[in-house]
Amino acid sequence: xxxxxxxxxxxxxxxSRLQSQKIHLKNVCLQxxxxxxxxxxxxxxxxxxxxxxxxxxxxxVPKTEAGHCKWAEVLKDLERIKTSKDIxxxxxxxxxxxxxxxxxxxxRCFFLETEVIIQECxxxxxxxxxxxxxxWKNGNETFEKNKLTSTKSEKCKECEEYEEKNFTEFVQNxxxxxxxxxxx
Numbered sequence: 001x002x003x004x005x006x007x008x009x010x011x012x013x014x015x016s017r018l019q020s021q022k023i024h025l026k027n028v029c030l031q032x033x034x035x036x037x038x039x040x041x042x043x044x045x046x047x048x049x050x051x052x053x054x055x056x057x058x059x060x061v062p063k064t065e066a067g068h069c070k071w072a073e074v075l076k077d078l079e080r081i082k083t084s085k086d087i088x089x090x091x092x093x094x095x096x097x098x099x100x101x102x103x104x105x106x107x108r109c110f111f112l113e114t115e116v117i118i119q120e121c122x123x124x125x126x127x128x129x130x131x132x133x134x135x136w137k138n139g140n141e142t143f144e145k146n147k148l149t150s151t152k153s154e155k156c157k158e159c160e161e162y163e164e165k166n167f168t169e170f171v172q173n174x175x176x177x178x179x180x181x182x183x184x
Contacts (some may be wrong), residue, residue: 012134017125047126050094058140069178069181069182070142070145070182071138071142071178071181071182072182073134074135074138074139074142074178075175075178075179077131077132077134077135077138078135078171078174078175078178079175080128080131081128081132081135081171082168082171082172082175083116084126084127084128084167086124086126086127086128087117087120087121087126087128087167088120088166088167089116089120089166089167090165090166090167091094091113091116091117091164091165091167091170092109092113092159092160092162092163092164093113093162093163093164093165093169093170093173093174094106094109094157094159094162094173094177095162095173096173096176096177096180097158098177099155099156100149101155101156102155102156102157103177103180103181105129105156105157106156107139107143107160107175107177107178107181108143108159109162110133110139110170110173110174110177111136111139112136112142112159113159113170114132114136114139114178115136117132117167118132118133118136137170140152
């Protein structure tokens with residue numbers, strides 16, 4: 001056990017040495033628990049190659065929840081607006097069974113058409129304007145987060161090449177396309 005004696009009042013140098021010893025002891029007291037943690041069984045795994053591999057796999061492999069879909073919020077809003085009676089607009093509507101290679105472009109077309117719905121709702125003061133706005137906003141955020149960048153493909157149709165359908169059919173196909181994307 002380390003003992004310290006208090007210096008007499010007339011030795012200022014001894015007092016400053018004692019204060020520096022106290023600081024050193026505090027550092028040792030803080031470093032010891034850290035030393036124990038690093039030498040614990042959990043961190044001993046990091047000393048082996050297999051332990052490092054396991055650590056990096058656990059730390060860097062993206063975690064996904066079973067059944068989680070990046071479009072979940074959009075699906076919720078689509079469910080809210082699908083029965084809206086005050087949205088009456090024709091929209092370019094891709095087929096839900098469009099080629100897999102065109103999936104991202106089809107999704108972009110649906111989100112572009114939501115802008116048309118937003119404009120229609122602003123003019124008519126629709127009850128579901130906020131839900132439509134949320135669909136558009138969440139869709140764009142998901143495209144940005146997931147670095148979805150395709151804008152054109154020779155095999156895929158342009159948005160304007162799809163058949164115009166009424167709002168109800170548009171929402172039904174939009175939901176099917178999102179559900180299909182969520183299964184992959």
